[in-house]
Amino acid sequence: MTHDEKWIERYEEAMLFYKENDRKPFRYIPEERNLRSCWKTTNKRITTGGLKPDRVEKFNQLAFSGGGDKQDNHNK
Numbered sequence: 001m002t003h004d005e006k007w008i009e010r011y012e013e014a015m016l017f018y019k020e021n022d023r024k025p026f027r028y029i030p031e032e033r034n035l036r037s038c039w040k041t042t043n044k045r046i047t048t049g050g051l052k053p054d055r056v057e058k059f060n061q062l063a064f065s066g067g068g069d070k071q072d073n074h075n076k
Helices: 003-021 030-048 053-060 071-075
Strands: none
Touching: 003 030, 003 053, 030 053
16 A cells, blocks of 8 residues: 555545545544544644645535634533
C-alpha cells in the first residue's frame, strides 16, 4: 500500500467518523486516538504548507477542518 493509499484510507475513516458522530475524535478515548493523531498531523501540515494541494482540498471538505471545534461539547 502506497503512502497516498494510506492517506486516502485515513481520510475516508475521518469522514465516516465525523458523519456518524458529528464531532472530532477525542484523544482520551483509546479507539479514537489514532484517528485524532492523523487529523492533528494533517492539520499541522496544512498550516505549514507541507500538504499536497489536492489533499488540502479534500481535508477542507471535512466539517471540522476549519474552526468549528465541537470538541468542547462532549462534557455537556
